[in-house]
Amino acid sequence: MINLRSQPGSQGRGERGSGPGGRERRPGATRRSIADGSRRGRPSIDAALDGWEDRRLLLDHISDAVFATDTADRITHWTASAERLFGYSAGEAVGRSFGELLPFTMARPGDELERNAALKAGRSWRGAATVRLRDGHEIWIGSAAEPIMAHGRLRGSVSVSHDITSIHEAQMSLADEERFVSSVLDVIGALVLVLDAQGRVTRFNSACERLSGYTHAEVVGRVVWDDLIPPAEVGDVRVAVAALLAGPSPTRSRTTG
Numbered sequence: 735m736i737n738l739r740s741q742p743g744s745q746g747r748g749e750r751g752s753g754p755g756g757r758e759r760r761p762g763a764t765r766r767s768i769a770d771g772s773r774r775g776r777p778s779i780d781a782a783l784d785g786w787e788d789r790r791l792l793l794d795h796i797s798d799a800v801f802a803t804d805t806a807d808r809i810t811h812w813t814a815s816a817e818r819l820f821g822y823s824a825g826e827a828v829g830r831s832f833g834e835l836l837p838f839t840m841a842r843p844g845d846e847l848e849r850n851a852a853l854k855a856g857r858s859w860r861g862a863a864t865v866r867l868r869d870g871h872e873i874w875i876g877s878a879a880e881p882i883m884a885h886g887r888l889r890g891s892v893s894v895s896h897d898i899t900s901i902h903e904a905q906m907s908l909a910d911e912e913r914f915v916s917s918v919l920d921v922i923g924a925l926v927l928v929l930d931a932q933g934r935v936t937r938f939n940s941a942c943e944r945l946s947g948y949t950h951a952e953v954v955g956r957v958v959w960d961d962l963i964p965p966a967e968v969g970d971v972r973v974a975v976a977a978l979l980a981g982p983s984p985t986r987s988r989t990t991g
Contacts (some may be wrong), residue, residue: 797896800876802882804890807831811892819875819897823867836865853881854888862898872904933957933975 799819802811809832812824820827820836827835840846843860852859859879864872877895881888925945928937938953946953946962953961958975959968 759767760958799895800892801827801832802890802892803832805888807833809835810890816838816895819895820865836867838863838865851877851890853879856881858882873897874899927958927962929975931979933943933959933972934961 735956753860790903796815799816800811800813801809803809803970809827809830812822814824816827817823822835822972832838840849841864845861845863849859849861858881860877862874862876864874865871873896875895877893879891879893882890882892925941926937926939927935927942930936934955934957935953938948938950942953948961959971
């Protein structure tokens with residue numbers, strides 16, 4: 735969460751403001767006098783502005799897109815990294831609604847409500863969405879949003895986004911392959927039982943269901959000898975599983991001369 739610093743001059747009427755270091759600020763002090771005070775060890779406004787410029791340049795050079803929006807979803811800050819990812823310049827983006835500029839669809843139906851609720855409560859949020867670029871094609875982005883709070887109220891958010899299209903496509907390809915393999919294993923007549931390194935069932939096909947009377951949902955995640963192996967045979971099965979996990983035994987070769 736980002737808390738905004740109180741603005742200078744926010745003290746009540748009649749109160750005497752204090753400068754950096756807790757020193758009282760003289761009534762009528764001007765920017766020039768404050769700037770001159772930097773020579774006496776006080777940070778100047780110009781120095782603070784220079785610091786912000788340095789931070790902006792740093793954000794412009796990171797690979798992830800960084801941008802900020804207000805509570806109405808209007809873009810208030812748009813870095814060069816955001817220009818590179820989304821294809822819009824800061825002049826085109828700032829002041830426009832993010833959703834108007836880049837129509838998006840969250841990965842899950844309730845994600846937008848969850849995001850808004852998290853930011854309003856002062857919590858960060860992470861998620862994924864598709865965005866449609868100006869040329870019409872869509873990309874998947876992964877985003878992290880951090881609330882900007884002032885006096886306990888949400889003023890906007892800062893988001894960091896990156897292109898995860900290739901990762902998403904790889905995940906979808908693996909999911910399709912998994913569904914295909916499961917379909918094949920379910921239609922063949924052979925028993926297919928797959929275990930992990932701890933002996934837990936990870937695959938249990940239809941033939942196993944018909945023979946054992948257990949369903950896939952009942953067995954997957956459970957240790958195989960807890961349900962499927964007769965007690966008298968558990969010891970032998972555990973030895974056999976341990977041997978399989980250990981891999982083939984090394985063999986010695988002899989040469990005769």
